[in-house]
Amino acid sequence: MSNSKKIKSIWIYGMLAPWVIGFVVFKVYPIVVSFIYSLMEYPILGDPEFIGLKNYIEIFTKDDTFKASFFATMKYVLIGTPAVIIVSFIVAAILNFKLKGVNFFRTMYYIPSILGGNVTVSILWTMLFDVNGPVNTVLSIFNFGGGVNINWIKDPSFAIFTLIILKTWQFGSTMLIFLSALQGVSKLLYEAAAIDGASKFRQTISITIPMITPVILFNTVNVLVKEFQEFNSAYLITKGGPNNTTYFLNLYIYDQAFQNGNYGYASALTWILLLIIGVLTIIVFKSSNRWVFYND
Amino acid sequence: MGLSKTQRRVNEIIRYGLLIIVGIILIYPLLWMIGSSFKENREIFGTLSIFPSAGHAVFNNFADAWQITKEHNIWFYFANTMKFLIPKTFFTLLSCLLTAYVIARKSFKGKKFVFGAVIITLLMPELAFRIPLYLFYRQIGLLDKFASLYIADVFASSSFFIFMIIQFMRTIPTELDEAAVMDGCNELQILFKIIVPVLKPILITVGLLCFMWGMNDFQGPLIYLNSPDKTVLSVILKQQLDGEAMVSYGRVFAASTLGLLPMIALFFSGARYFVDGVANTGGKE
Structure with a gap:
């Protein structure tokens, strides 16, 4: 190795060093010990004790809260993910109009998303969906017979939807990624289709969607993984209630670990959640062989 | 037609x-x-x-909201947020930039592994790391210190941001670096004098996202910071809501509005880079 090459590789590995340390200390190590903890009884005080699969067995056979929490999470993810994907796709299509000033709307449409899981937003949501709040007022206008008095936050059949609507309201990043994909679809394809007399709707189904399937896949996996870990909205708005209908796994894990100090049990719950996310991600990827179309 | x-x-x-x-x-x-x-x-x-x-x-309402607790005004809690958020944003930018630069533009042994590791950790839920890191920080005495909220960022722990910067860097022609090498620049000089100016839109985007997500982060401060004099803005707003929702909604709204102002101002200051920057992450290539 020549001297200059040696110097070059010292630079390279030097610049990579922070990441290497980070990868070992903040990724590999936590994942490994987290699995070990999941096989332990690990109380706040006193020594951890190895108990094999006992945590897992208890979760699956005795833990009713886990069951409720699991179903709440699945419901949230399975309704919420398609909702976000569909809404953000439609809005991206609208923002793809060739109009003056459309950039202004792009910025404006992103505003709800910068607020994310902000505490402020949860306050806002609590008020909007209050029995006397604006949402019911709007619904009353359409319901000519009279007032609508849905107690969104406290009614077990509605609470989860307030959280799903909140997530859908914040479609910003997903939408922008769709938008850039839409702008990448070749104009020639549309021109050819227009000559053949295909309607706008037909063009969307036959050209746009097939051409951006890789991005649909990217967005779906991204949203899916995030929704499985939802914490803020449920913690702040519904507090997991009513009747645990919004007690998502991340909340349950938080309570077990940081409220009750059952680090072992919480780690086992975490691993179950990881496996669920992993399995669903794999299903999405596997199925993508059938519907994702790669241009190259 | x-x-x-x-x-x-x-x-x-x-x-x-x-x-x-x-x-x-x-x-x-x-x-x-x-x-x-x-x-x-x-x-x-x-x-x-x-x-x-x-x-x-x-x-x-605004005057009431400003003096948010008996002891402190809202500025005190905002300043606490800044105490972890500014270092967090700075270190995230620096470490992710270095990592992305090496991965996107250098060939070295183990590059495939490194890139693969970035992608896999990108898909891994953050939740997976929480309990072990909490116990780890407890052991090394980092709990209840602002550093617990950004120590991992010193070591490029956000795969998402690394990935974003890599995606953007790929669009920059390598001839730029080669010309700089001819002129005798070392790697750091190439990165900061040649590449960084071109990366401005994506760096602003990453900086903004990191800052805004950090500002919104509620669970982190809730778990890691305990002493009252370290309470951050997001946590105090939540406590206000619990304590006082029955009394004055106007005041809660005013406090919320004050809490949002910095974010909205920041977003608009960087908006013209931001929208394109986020759109770039789709990874069509």
Whole structure:
């Protein structure tokens, strides 16, 4: 190795060093010990004790809260993910109009998303969906017979939807990624289709969607993984209630670990959640062989 | 093509109409909140109006909200947020930039592994690391220190941001670096003098996202910081809500509005880079 090459590789590995340390200390190590903890009884005080699969067995056979929490999470993810994907796709299509000033709307449409899981937003949501709040007022206008008095936050059949609507309201990043994909679809394809007399709707189904399937896949996996870990909205708005209908796994894990100090049990719950996310991600990827179309 | 001028005009109006309606639906909740912070308590509910009724606008909500607790004003809690958020943003930018630069533009042994590791950790839920890191920080005495909220960022722990920067870097021609090597620049000089200026849009985007997500982060401060003198803005707002929702909605709204202002100001200052920057992450390539 020549001297200059040696110097070059010292630079390279030097610049990579922070990441290497980070990868070992903040990724590999936590994942490994987290699995070990999941096989332990690990109380706040006193020594951890190895108990094999006992945590897992208890979760699956005795833990009713886990069951409720699991179903709440699945419901949230399975309704919420398609909702976000569909809404953000439609809005991206609208923002793809060739109009003056459309950039202004792009910025404006992103505003709800910068607020994310902000505490402020949860306050806002609590008020909007209050029995006397604006949402019911709007619904009353359409319901000519009279007032609508849905107690969104406290009614077990509605609470989860307030959280799903909140997530859908914040479609910003997903939408922008769709938008850039839409702008990448070749104009020639549309021109050819227009000559053949295909309607706008037909063009969307036959050209746009097939051409951006890789991005649909990217967005779906991204949203899916995030929704499985939802914490803020449920913690702040519904507090997991009513009747645990919004007690998502991340909340349950938080309570077990940081409220009750059952680090072992919480780690086992975490691993179950990881496996669920992993399995669903794999299903999405596997199925993508059938519907994702790669241009190259 | 075959469209007459009037048809085109009508078409345009319909499209603007659609853009505006969707815009109103999206922004209305925020305007309602800001408007409500100028209302008396009894005026807040049961109306869709953003503005307080004539002659009833009140401003004391903001004065009440400013002195948010008996001990401190809202600025104190905002400053606490900054104590972890500024280092967090700085270290995230620096470490992710270095990592992305090496991965995107250098060939070295183990590159495939490194890139693969970035992608896998990108897909891994953050939740997976929480309990072990908490126990780890407890062991090394980092709990209840602001550093617990950014120590991992010193070591490029955000795969998402690394990935974003890599995606953007790929669009920069390598001839740029080669010319710089000819001129005798070392790697750091190439990165900071040649690459960074071109990366401005994506670095601003990453900086903004990191900052805004950090500002929104509620669970992190809740778990890691315990002493009252380290309470951050997001946590105090939540406590206010619990303690006082029955008393004055206007005050809660005013406090919320104050809490949002920095974010919205920041977003608009970087918005022109930001929208393109986020759009770039889709990874069509």
